[in-house]
Amino acid sequence: MTANSEPSTCTAFAGPRRIASGPLAEVALAVKRAVEGGEAAPVLVFDDGTSRPVEIDLRGSEAEMLARLAPAVPEVPAPAAPRGPGRPRLGVVAREVTLLPRHWDWLSQQPGGASVTLRRLVEEARRGGEGRDRLRLAQEAAYRFMAAMAGDLPGFEEASRALFAHDRDRFDALNGAWPADIRDHARRLAAAAFAVSRPA
Known part of the structure; x- marks a missing residue:
């Protein structure tokens, strides 16, 4: 687990049983204690936001393990290079954009010029696609968890289709017989998708 990808919260499973949920350090301690206590089932840890697997190096003492999880101290930045185009103090960074001549012609005719127009277009696209992106x-987070933990369980494929079809009732009915901790975690993750209105 690298410091820059540290999840805010995560959840650990030993086989189908949830053993811990919360900040990474707390979950790591629970995992270490479970493994050292003889837990026989495979232990998997998932980022609660993305359901991506979280790798924890359990070697050494608890203090040594926690020290490895701590975010790295940021390096002192090197002396600033000569400034190029853009407005760094405002967060504006100059980068190359490749367009066809007709695009450049259209941009040059817009009020404020090409940069202002491109920034406006990007912001409009971001606002317009925000719901689709959240959904x-x-x-994806719910499916990623389900594929890892429920991929061999009855109803997995149909539940996955119900998730992407935005059919909460069918989704809940299809995962009802799954082990309780897997079912509940999958439902919690899927609830975030079902809470977003499906784009027309």
Whole structure:
């Protein structure tokens, strides 16, 4: 687990049983104690936001393990290079954009010029696609967890289809017989997707 990808919260499972949920350090301690206590089932840890697996190096003492989880101290930045185009103090960074001549012609005719117009277009696209992006990310997180923990369980494929079809009742009915901790975690993740209105 690298410091820059540390999840805010995560959840650990030993086989189908949830053994811990919360900040990474707390979950890591619970995992270490479970493994050292003889837990026989495979232990998997998931980022609560993305359901990506979280790797924890359990070697050494608890203090040594926690020290490895601590965010790295940021390096002192090197002396600033000569400034190029852009407005760094405002967060504006100059980068190359490749467009066809007709695009450049259209941009040059817009009020404020090409940069202002491109920034406006990007902001409009971000606002317009925000709901779709939230829905996609929530569905992907739920599916990623389900594929890892419920991929061999009855109803997995149909439940996955119900998730992406935005059919909460069918989703809940299809995962009802799954082990309780897996079912409940999958439902919690899927709830974020079902809470977003499906784009028309």
